[in-house]
Amino acid sequence: MISIQRSQHSPIGLQLGPSSATLVQLAGSRQNRVVHAIAQEQFELDEKQSIEERDANIAAQIRQILSDHHFKGRHVISCLGSQELFIQNVRLPQLPVDEIAKVVAWEAEERLPYPLAEAELRHLPAGQVRQESNTKQEVILLACHTGILKRHLDLLEQAGLTAVAIDVEPSATLRCFHNSSNDVQTNATNCYLNFGDAATTVIFADQQNVLFLKYIMQGSNHLDHAVAENLDLPLKEAIRLRKIVTNSPTLDASDELHRSVIDSIRSILETISTEVENCLRYYKVTFRGKKLDQLIVTGNESSPWLIEFLSDRLSTECKMGNPFESLKCWPTSTSILERPGRWTTAMGLAMKEKSNS
Incomplete structure (x- = not known):
């Protein structure tokens, strides 16, 4: 054999x-x-x-x-x-597990920007939330056009x-x-901030259970284009210069390159920070009793100076993932x-x- x-x-x-x-x-x-x-x-x-x-x-x-x-x-x-992806948080009444998919499909039919028949659907249970005097099921709807x-x-x-x-x-x-x-505690609720090319993803999760998910539609590509536009450079050169600054362990205010790049991307970083602040407020109101342990930064932009910027801006402990x-x-x-x-x-x-x- x-x-x-x-x-x-x-x-x-x-x-x-x-x-x-x-x-x-x-x-x-x-x-x-x-x-x-x-x-x-x-x-x-x-x-x-x-x-x-x-x-x-x-x-x-x-x-x-x-x-x-x-x-x-x-x-x-x-x-x-x-x-x-199309993503939408949906609140449902308390339902048996085998009925949730059917109700999510009904919700998707009303919310999707394309016909339900042309969609591949998934959903993530996000746990129970209080809405006035009622307990609801929070569900994250995920859809992709076929x-x-x-x-x-x-x-x-x-x-x-x-x-x-x-x-x-x-x-x-x-x-x-x-x-x-x-040292990420497996029994803690953490916020993960993942910087991608096209968007920054905000995830609140209890271990691997997603509680909240949002895409902030600004990412590395937007930062590159901002440097190219503000410094009047070809995109390829802007990417090269920004990479030098991103790889730096600290920012040097006396360095002309550091100043020029940070000034170019500051407004985008502020916008992302404001959106994350809104997500933090939503989480605290929606998931009362689930204390947030820390914010973990990952993705293309994760660097020591960005961790310091976010910790100060968000008044929240941040850690590089x-x-x-x-x-x-x-x-x-x-x-x-x-x-x-x-x-x-x-x-x-x-x-x-x-x-x-």
Whole structure:
């Protein structure tokens, strides 16, 4: 009898942004995970290309990344981004579990910007909330247009990848910090602020149970364009200069580059902070009795100076999220450990197992 050994390599976790790709693949058993391959690349894109040409271009660049960084196999777990999802918090009466999906579909039919028949629906139970004298069930509705989902899958196929699951970014984020060896308390309620290319995601969660979810539609791409516009630079040069400042452990007020970049992005950071403040107020009113432990910052923009800015602006303890703390051994490359939060979503995707959310 021939025994076939199960692969010790995880599927490739792929976070696909509008202009970038972040990929992580793990190796080893669940208790002894290490990073096998890891990459983050900006796409070279032509704005004049059609959607079909653009997707073919991205697929070709992903194939090159897979080859250059020695990823094993071509099974992938990807996720839908903020620009691909419709999200709505819905309050329902107390209902049996098997009836919630039906009622959520009715709610979706009234709220979706496209016909229900063209939607792929999911929902996350967010727990019980008090509304006046009544107890309601808070549910987070997630929907994706089937055309968008098909395009996403077609792009993966063009890249030579086989999708074993399509996840959502918030679930991937939480997976990195749940049941790990880091100092995030597993019995605490935390706020996760994840900076992506197109949006900043605000998640309140009790362990892996999402209580509140919101996309603030400003992210890394908006910061890059703000620098390009304010300093009258080509976008590629603006991205390069902003990366220098983002990678700096502290801001230097006497440094002309630091001053110019921060002045260019200050209004966007203030807007994001104000939106997060509103989310914090909503959480405190809606989920009374669930004390917030800390705010964990992840994603492309997570850096020591941003943590300091947010802690001061929000009057809340902020911590830089490091997804590698859940691993047996960390990567040794300095460039990888620089701003580790940028690997969070792709790491969480690679960690997904069949029995997980």
